[in-house]
Amino acid sequence: MSKGLKTTIDEQLDVSDLFKGRQDVYRTGPLHVSLQVTGHEEFIEVDGKLAIDLELACSRCLEPVKDHTVIRFSEVFKRATSDEDRDEDMEEEESDFIEVNADRLNLKPYVEEALQLFMPFAPLCSNDCKGLCQTCGQNLNEHKCSCSTEKVDIRFAALKDLFKE
Numbered sequence: 001m002s003k004g005l006k007t008t009i010d011e012q013l014d015v016s017d018l019f020k021g022r023q024d025v026y027r028t029g030p031l032h033v034s035l036q037v038t039g040h041e042e043f044i045e046v047d048g049k050l051a052i053d054l055e056l057a058c059s060r061c062l063e064p065v066k067d068h069t070v071i072r073f074s075e076v077f078k079r080a081t082s083d084e085d086r087d088e089d090m091e092e093e094e095s096d097f098i099e100v101n102a103d104r105l106n107l108k109p110y111v112e113e114a115l116q117l118f119m120p121f122a123p124l125c126s127n128d129c130k131g132l133c134q135t136c137g138q139n140l141n142e143h144k145c146s147c148s149t150e151k152v153d154i155r156f157a158a159l160k161d162l163f164k165e
Contacts (some may be wrong), residue, residue: 005039060131
């Protein structure tokens with residue numbers, strides 16, 4: 001964390017361990033990390049982008065959806081202040097800086113956190129995806145099922161036979 005430090009990080013990280021046990025993530029490619037790190041007098045500024053190819057489950061029909069995600073990454077880090085200084089600064093608003101205790105900055109946890117935060121929330125195979133039948137589980141994009149789509153409010157179910165003769 002020294003003034004005048006300027007470096008570029010261009011790496012690929014294997015992030016498959018982050019998604020172990022998640023059934024909505026079928027496959028992940030390597031995370032491409034392209035960051036510019038600039039040291040200033042009191043802080044370090046990190047800017048760049050993260051890119052990854054994902055194969056996720058469609059949120060309606062569960063079919064695989066390939067997605068190329070690009071995430072803008074921008075963080076500012078500073079050396080952690082002592083407890084005495086922290087008590088004096090408690091009245092100030094929350095800082096935009098991330099405090100770091102070490103002389104060397106490990107960006108991997110921050111990069112992994114950004115990836116998890118900016119994952120697509122509800123990926124779709126297409127905008128007009130019909131999803132699965134709620135009764136039999138048939139993929140309605142492939143075949144129409146013979147299940148009844150009539151919706152009956154159970155509070156009024158007894159009234160439906162009132163006018164039948």
